[in-house]
Amino acid sequence: MQNQEIFKRPVWKAIFSMGIPSLISVLVMIIYNMADMYFIGFLNDYTQVAAVSLIMPVFSIMTAVSMLLGNGGCTLIAQALGAGEKKRARSYMSLCIWTAILLGVIIAGLIIVFSNPLLKFLGTNEEMWQYARNYMLILAVGSPAMLLNYTIACLVRGEGVIKPGLIANFVSTGMNILWDPVLILGVKMGVSGAALATVLSNVIGIVYLIWYKMHHEMILTFNPKPARESVRHLGRVFALGFPNAISNILNGFASTFSNQLLVLYGTSAVAAMAAAGKATMIVGLLQMGLCMGVQPLMAYYYGAGDMRRIKEVVMKLFILTLGIGVVFGAVGMLGSKALVGLFIRDLEVVELGQKIVCIQLLSAPFAGIYYIGQNFMQATGSALMATITSVLRQGVLLIPLLYIMNAIMKMMGIPTAHVMADFISIVVTSVLTVIIYKKVKNQLKQKREA
Secondary structure, eight states: OGGGGGSSHHHHHHHHHHHHHHHHHHHHHHHHHHHHHHHHTTTHHHHHHHHHHHHHHHHHHHHHHHHHHHHHHHHHHHHHHHTTTTTHHHHHHHHHHHHHHHHHHHHHHHHHHHHHHHHHTTTTOOOHHHHHHHHHHHHTTTHHHHHHHHHHHHHHGEEEEEEEHHHHHHHHHHHHHHHHIIIISSSOOOOHHHEEEEEEEHHHHHHHHHHHHHOOOOOOOOOOHHHHHHGGGGGHHHHHHHHHHHHHHHHHHHHHHHHHGGGGHHHHHHHHHHHHHHHHHHHHHHHHHHHHHHHHHHHHHHHHTOOOHHHHHHHEEEEEEEEHHHHHHHHHHHTTHHHHTTTOEEEEEEEEHHHHHHHGGGGGGGHHHHHHHHHHHTTTTTTHHHHHHHIIIIIIIIIHHHHHHHHHHHHHHHHHHHHHHHHHHHHHHHHHHHHHHHHHHHHHHHHOOO
């Protein structure tokens, strides 16, 4: 297929062909994520900003499920195409799409039924309760659309089709930015308007993807028959997508535990951490987006048995992610006041947010190593090792460190715990990546000689 020609280009060209659209998608996603809190900031009510932050772990669960299917399916589709098995790739596509719809409905039902206990677990206090509840329930109703939109955008990357996922992101973000001021400020819905804008924009993204499929030749299919025929492969999809998914889920839990500790210092502390988090997420998401965008390239080369190109991709990704970390990390530190001020108007909260930003960006230059290792492991079928590094960073290390550093440094120990977990995870992931690289190289060599 013509779509697969992208995998056969020189490595630098292939990286930019797949990486730049992914970076653009991430930039669009950053704007998308910032839009809600930016317009809520105009209400001059940091309680609503804090309420949105408390519900982010729920949003993380939805994102995790879509990553489970989107990233796992994307890897298998690229591997199948690399081996010349188009029919198998189509069956993976159908399986992931229909599983996303089913899981979206299940998640919506669970959140609605258990909304009150969930709000208590998230650390919601009486001041934020109604805002947080309204925001969460609207997102829950829209969860099938949110899961499906992200999943499809990931899956089509597996067949080398970059354009539809990219444009779907543009369309969704554009609609969200248009509806946010109307619903949050114009109709005076506040956080409820932000949630509704998010759901509606995802629905529009799906409509565009369906339209694109109807007018272009693609492996993408909404036919449920191939899904029924390939249900037995769902475990493989989950296994490969699990490292990204568990990382997101654990990140959600870590955010919940962070918020439970921050609430002890007041609603303003929750709001400051939320604003700082939005300001600092740019660096990590850019690095992650670049590596995820190029992951199908590594998976394709692995399916084709081309270890030389896999090594070349890894080395070039290191250069690119290091550059992103240094440049955007420095800009974030120097412009911390302006960045936090985008979401918070209270000067004391802004000052607190600045301090958090400067701490959290300390690991930025080297964070790309972690994402390179993660995506290399997934692309080469080493799902277990990728899962271990995810659990290590967001769970085994971060959650205990939150409580330890809070006891030692009080509130500033919370962002410090994030940085400590990052550095330890980077070192461990580097070692595991080298070990797995040597193992995969030997396996492919033996396969060629057999």
